[in-house]
Amino acid sequence: MRFTVNRFVEKLERSWIPLIVANIFIAFAAPFTTAYYDYRYFEQWYDIAIKYGLSKTYTLAAKTAYFPLTVYTFLLFHWLGLSLASLLKFEAGPLNPVVVLVDKIPFILSFNLIYLVLRRRYGYAAGLLWLINLSAYSTLAGFQFDLLVALLILLSMILLEEGKAGKSLLLASLVTLLKQIFVFTALVPFAYILKRHGLRRALVDAFVYFVAPIVLFSLPFLLYDPVDFVAKSLLFHGLRYPQDLSLWAVPLYAVSFNVQLLPEFITWAWVVPFAAFMAYLFYKLVRIGVHTEKALFYYVLVVSGILVLNKVGGLNYLTWLTPLLIAMSARLGGDLGLKLRKVSVALPMWSLAIYPFFTFYTAVIVGGDIYIVEDSSWEPAEGIFYASYGYHNPLAAIISLLKSSPTSYFIFRSLYNAMPLTSIMVTLVYNAAIIYVMRVAWRSAGW
Numbered sequence: 001m002r003f004t005v006n007r008f009v010e011k012l013e014r015s016w017i018p019l020i021v022a023n024i025f026i027a028f029a030a031p032f033t034t035a036y037y038d039y040r041y042f043e044q045w046y047d048i049a050i051k052y053g054l055s056k057t058y059t060l061a062a063k064t065a066y067f068p069l070t071v072y073t074f075l076l077f078h079w080l081g082l083s084l085a086s087l088l089k090f091e092a093g094p095l096n097p098v099v100v101l102v103d104k105i106p107f108i109l110s111f112n113l114i115y116l117v118l119r120r121r122y123g124y125a126a127g128l129l130w131l132i133n134l135s136a137y138s139t140l141a142g143f144q145f146d147l148l149v150a151l152l153i154l155l156s157m158i159l160l161e162e163g164k165a166g167k168s169l170l171l172a173s174l175v176t177l178l179k180q181i182f183v184f185t186a187l188v189p190f191a192y193i194l195k196r197h198g199l200r201r202a203l204v205d206a207f208v209y210f211v212a213p214i215v216l217f218s219l220p221f222l223l224y225d226p227v228d229f230v231a232k233s234l235l236f237h238g239l240r241y242p243q244d245l246s247l248w249a250v251p252l253y254a255v256s257f258n259v260q261l262l263p264e265f266i267t268w269a270w271v272v273p274f275a276a277f278m279a280y281l282f283y284k285l286v287r288i289g290v291h292t293e294k295a296l297f298y299y300v301l302v303v304s305g306i307l308v309l310n311k312v313g314g315l316n317y318l319t320w321l322t323p324l325l326i327a328m329s330a331r332l333g334g335d336l337g338l339k340l341r342k343v344s345v346a347l348p349m350w351s352l353a354i355y356p357f358f359t360f361y362t363a364v365i366v367g368g369d370i371y372i373v374e375d376s377s378w379e380p381a382e383g384i385f386y387a388s389y390g391y392h393n394p395l396a397a398i399i400s401l402l403k404s405s406p407t408s409y410f411i412f413r414s415l416y417n418a419m420p421l422t423s424i425m426v427t428l429v430y431n432a433a434i435i436y437v438m439r440v441a442w443r444s445a446g447w
Contacts, residue, residue: 022131030104031097033141036387045071046078055224064232068217069177070145077103107140110147114323122330129326135319135348146319149178154323157299161292165189169209177217181306184278186210188298191285243373245430246313253423257371270311277305300324300441304434318351347433358422365402365412
């Protein structure tokens with residue numbers, strides 16, 4: 001009996017069936033799901049680039065809160081999607097399934113590459129944990145660039161583990177070109193070079209591998225309108241209020257989303273502890289030294305610090321940490337590794353299922369509004385839901401059923417009224433779990 005079980009496990013570990021099943025699911029689901037609230041801004045980028053030229057994207061777009069690689073990636077694949085839809089004689093309207101599927105190719109590739117890296121480097125179980133992880137599918141459904149971010153962070157960490165600090169810096173540059181906050185991932189390879197080769201070599205490598213690519217990709221926008229480029233890609237984030245699962249958003253929930261009751265300093269106060277943490281982390285890296293075999297723990301600390309201290313706690317942001325968390329659970333093993341594996345599964349469910357259930361979906365069921373922090377406006381939840389997922393999907397049928405029941409409507413109306421309180425509770429638990437992960441990484445780094 002034991003021999004039969006062992007043979008089954010061995011065959012399972014060599015099997016590619018779970019990955020095939022995951023991709024079949026993605027192929028059917030991905031074309032019909034997207035967060036249209038964000039996607040409409042992406043489509044505007046394309047319209048501007050086609051009509052007025054690429055360099056005017058940041059100047060004319062209503063919102064371009066990303067760095068250039070995000071813009072380039074969307075423009076390229078959206079053009080390919082529209083071209084394919086035209087070739088197939090499909091109407092290339094908003095949320096055309098063919099166009100949306102092609103738009104998502106970079107994310108689907110990232111999903112698969114993360115699986116392959118985790119499986120090859122950390123074992124079959126690590127790859128399987130990724131395949132059953134809600135954060136991957138939620139990010140794909142919502143049309144967010146976080147899967148691409150997660151892949152580049154994971155590869156940057158692995159390159160540093162292999163002593164290839166220059167290439168690690170280059171990938172840190174690319175991930176920064178997707179989302180600005182990841183400039184801090186460069187601290188780890190920079191500290192490695194600084195400690196081993198001195199300040200001059202570190203500065204040269206930082207310029208060649210990190211600064212130069214960012215400037216090169218940003219050049220069309222910097223040359224045309226540097227003021228709008230800086231204002232929309234950087235200053236926008238400085239002015240917005242805290243949101244979603246950020247600890248800094250707790251005061252916003254406490255005043256029931258009435259931002260007028262909040263002091264202005266709440267929009268920038270997060271910078272002080274955030275900068276202090278990153279500075280102290282860099283100090284430790286330089287003082288004690290960067291040991292390549294502990295690179296995973298350093299990256300976990302950087303990314304976890306961004307999640308806990310950043311004022312924007314986007315629901316899909318956990319995707320940045322998930323592959324690193326799975327890798328750390330495999331690296332540590334034993335009871336601690338088992339706890340981290342449980343966290344890697346439970347935390348995405350908490351942030352991407354429990355939190356939206358108490359907030360967004362509750363508002364959809366009762367026909368209520370939700371507060372969009374980045375636009376400082378109340379929006380009808382139903383409108384956002386159906387614009388993103390359409391009227392013909394299983395979730396829409398469930399929502400319709402819940403709406404029709406007086407009992408369920410009463411329950412969800414009560415939950416909707418209690419949204420500030422439930423938001424606080426979910427946010428505190430979410431951040432407590434990430435702080436636990438940080439504590440494990442800090443000790444594993446030998447600090």
